[in-house]
Structures are given as C-alpha cells and as structure tokens.
Amino acid sequence: MKVVTTISENNSVNVKRYENNVCVGERNIRLVDYCRGMMKPLPIGAIFEHLSTETSELEEYLKELNEPKNFNEFLTMLLKNLSASWYQDNPILLEVLAIVISKLNTISVDNPNIVNFLTAVTHKVNEIPLGDNLGTLVIEILKRFLRENSNKELEQKKVQIFEAIISTLSSEQKDELQNVISQLTPHMDDEWFKQMIEKSTAIKQKITYFSGSLPPGLSYMGVNTLGTSYVYEVPKSKFRVKYHGAPIEDVGHPRLLAIYKLKNEEQVSSMKLVAVKENEEIHDLMDVYHYPYSHVFSDGKVCWYEYGNFKKSDLPQMANLFLSTSNSNHGVDCLKLYKENEGKDFDDSKLKPLGKLKELL
Incomplete structure (x- = not known):
C-alpha cells in the first residue's frame, strides 16, 4: 500500500491511497486534522521535545491564548504528575x-x-534558611501590616504580633526595648508594655504535666496547654505494604509512634506518625525521626484524610490500618525504599531527625 498526500495553498490536504499502483481511495481533509492524525503514533515524549525546541512559537501561542480552560487543565495535570x-x-x-x-x-x-x-x-517557614534577605522581607511585611490603621479588626492581630516578638526576647532585650519605647513615647504610660511582658513570661513555656492511669493499649499520653495527645507505639517489625495496590511482603519498618488528638474527646481530629529508636522509654524529650516512607508530611502529619472518620475507640488499630493502605511516591521514592527494605529489619541509622516528642504533642 502507498499513501500520497498533497498539501494545497489553502491548507487543505488531499490524501490518496494506492494498492498495486491503483488508486483505491481519496479524501480531502483539513491540515490540522492531518497533522493530528500523524501525531497519534508518535511517543508523547517526542511531542514534548518538539514543543520545547519551538520556544518562540510556543510563547506567542500562550500570549494569544484567550480560552485558558484547556491550558489550566494541562498545567494542573503536569504539576501533579511531576516526580x-x-x-x-x-x-x-x-x-x-x-x-x-x-x-x-x-x-x-x-x-x-x-x-x-x-x-x-x-x-514551610521553619525550613527556610535564616539570613539578612529573609529578615528584610519579614520586616517589610510587618511594616505593611502595622501601618494599616483603618481596619479596626486588625488591632488585635497587632497586639498578637507584639506578644509573639516579646515572647522570643531575652530579659536584657526586653529591658532594652522598654527603655526605647519609654524614650520614644515619654507622654504615654508604659504600663501596658510591662503587663504584656509579664503575660508573655507567664505563657512562654508550654506547661506540660501528666497524671492518672493509661487507658488500655495506650503507650503514652501528653497533656499540655494545647490539649491532650494520645500516643500509641508500633513495635519495630516487617509489614505487608501496598504500592499502587500491588502488595509487597515483609518490608522492614522502624519502631513507630502514632500521635492522635481528639475533638470533643471522641472524634479523631489529628494524626501524626514518627519513628523512634528501639529500647528507649517514651518521654517528652526523646528524639523522634521522620517516617521513612511516603504519605507523611515533614511535620509528621499523615496524608490520610480518612482518619477524620475514626473515633477514640478506634485508636489502637488506626496505625496498622494506615500502614496497610496503598502508597505512591508522595514525597519520596517509595517503591525504591520498599525494595531496599524488603525482607530486612529497618536500619535505624538511616532515620532522619525530626525533633523532640514534646514538640509534636
């Protein structure tokens, strides 16, 4: 079979099909339809490679794009699927x-x-390296916020900003700041500032205490000014996991702590998962480490929205349920890590520090 195409000046394409040198079919189509048909057999990578080399033409097309719906869908799909x-x-x-x-x-x-x-x-603020540039940016944002005088609803926020700043200062810095304010505003009573310092000193440290017996299955309970955290231990073991629904047997996991908060002492409102070293008694100042696999954010919170459907009575089973769910490469190359630890005890030396347990309670 032979196909002969002829492109006319009006951008229409005449396509003739020959068998044994005899024309057995003919049709006229639009050039754009012809090009689309020719692209179908091409690998998608080849199409992207062509687009990336035609930079100027692509830029002109995007400038003239009046119907952004398709472009929005394409861009969203692209960003979601990037590794x-x-x-x-x-x-x-x-x-x-x-x-x-x-x-x-x-x-x-x-x-x-x-x-x-x-x-x-x-x-992500806590992960940004500190430096002069970041400090300058923060100062400009604060100036913009503090200059706003027309919005009365923001006044309370301004007070909270001052309280946050004061809570980070040393005693010497607080005294120095009070002297500066007194010199700048000699006509004003600075009693409000003294009260703010006293208040910040009283609440600067999170008050942590524990009393009472542990409920069945509970490994630890943290009670502080931010509420109650229920901690369940998952011993170091090998688990059957799933990657995009496909099971992988006996993948080594470190010792884990699942940390929960409840709404109205009944409904689960928060779930975190961290790793800890073996044979250490659970306490507020113990070192905790990032969960080594996927679907857990850098602050320990799990990417598993189903936890909100569980109640207090479900806490003993929730961590194992989470570990049995299907995973993807969300945050790490999960499949590679699964394969590296398949049939092996997890090597605790590979754990990455996260902080202290009390910071997650």
Whole structure:
C-alpha cells in the first residue's frame, strides 16, 4: 500500500491511497486534522521535545491564548504528575512561583485559593534558611501590616504580633526595648508594655504535666496547654505494604509512634506518625525521626484524610490500618525504599531527625 498526500495553498490536504499502483481511495481533509492524525503514533515524549525546541512559537501561542480552560487543565495535570525529586531544591520552581505571583492582578485574603497558597508557604517557614534577605522581607511585611490603621479588626492581630516578638526576647532585650519605647513615647504610660511582658513570661513555656492511669493499649499520653495527645507505639517489625495496590511482603519498618488528638474527646481530629529508636522509654524529650516512607508530611502529619472518620475507640488499630493502605511516591521514592527494605529489619541509622516528642504533642 502507498499513501500520497498533497498539501494545497489553502491548507487543505488531499490524501490518496494506492494498492498495486491503483488508486483505491481519496479524501480531502483539513491540515490540522492531518497533522493530528500523524501525531497519534508518535511517543508523547517526542511531542514534548518538539514543543520545547519551538520556544518562540510556543510563547506567542500562550500570549494569544484567550480560552485558558484547556491550558489550566494541562498545567494542573503536569504539576501533579511531576516526580517529587523535581520539587526538591529546584531553583526553577521558585522562579515559576515568582513569575506567577508577579502576574496576579490582585491578591485577596478572602480568596480561598490565595489563603491555601499562603498557608502552604507558612507551613514551610521553619525550613527556610535564616539570613539578612529573609529578615528584610519579614520586616517589610510587618511594616505593611502595622501601618494599616483603618481596619479596626486588625488591632488585635497587632497586639498578637507584639506578644509573639516579646515572647522570643531575652530579659536584657526586653529591658532594652522598654527603655526605647519609654524614650520614644515619654507622654504615654508604659504600663501596658510591662503587663504584656509579664503575660508573655507567664505563657512562654508550654506547661506540660501528666497524671492518672493509661487507658488500655495506650503507650503514652501528653497533656499540655494545647490539649491532650494520645500516643500509641508500633513495635519495630516487617509489614505487608501496598504500592499502587500491588502488595509487597515483609518490608522492614522502624519502631513507630502514632500521635492522635481528639475533638470533643471522641472524634479523631489529628494524626501524626514518627519513628523512634528501639529500647528507649517514651518521654517528652526523646528524639523522634521522620517516617521513612511516603504519605507523611515533614511535620509528621499523615496524608490520610480518612482518619477524620475514626473515633477514640478506634485508636489502637488506626496505625496498622494506615500502614496497610496503598502508597505512591508522595514525597519520596517509595517503591525504591520498599525494595531496599524488603525482607530486612529497618536500619535505624538511616532515620532522619525530626525533633523532640514534646514538640509534636
């Protein structure tokens, strides 16, 4: 069989099919339909490679894009399916985010999408390296916030900002700050500032205490000014896990602690999972480590929204239920780690420090 195509000046394509040098079929189609048909057999990678080399034409197309729905869906799909390694320490990602923000016409904190974005950023604050540039940025944000005088609802937030700043100062720094305020505002009574310092000193340290017997199955219970945390131990063992639904037998896991909070002392409202070293008694100051596999965020919170459906009576089984759910490469190369630890006891020397147990209670 032979196919002969002829492209005319009006961008229509004449397609003729020959068998034994005899024309057995003919049709006219649009050039765009012809090109789409020719692309179907191509590997998707080849198509992306072509687009990436035609940078100027692609940029012109995006500038003239008046119907962004399809582009939005494509971009969302692309970002969701990029490997976790692309997101780690990638300067191009930060450049993309900076471009996106610079193109926004308005930013409203009432917009749920903006709030979600800023919330995600604030969750990463503790991981940002400290330096002059970050300090300058924080100062500019504070100036913008504190200059706002027309919004009475923000006044309480301003007080909270001062309280947060004061709570981090040493006694000498507090005295120095009080002297500065007294010199700048000699006409004002600085009693409010003294009261704020006394209040911050009283609440700076989280008050932690424990009393009473442990409920059945409970390994530890932390009670502090932020509420009650129920801690269940999962001994170091090998578990049957799933990767995209496919089972993998006997994957080594470190000793784990599952930490729960309850709403109204009944419904589970929070679940965290961390690793700990063997043979250490559970206590507030013990070192805890990141869960080595996927679906647990860097702060220990699990990416498992079903936990909100469980109640207090379900706590003894919840950690094992979570470990039996299907996993993906969410945050780490999970399959590689599963294979490395298949049939082996987990090597605790590979655990990455997270902090102290009291910081998660």
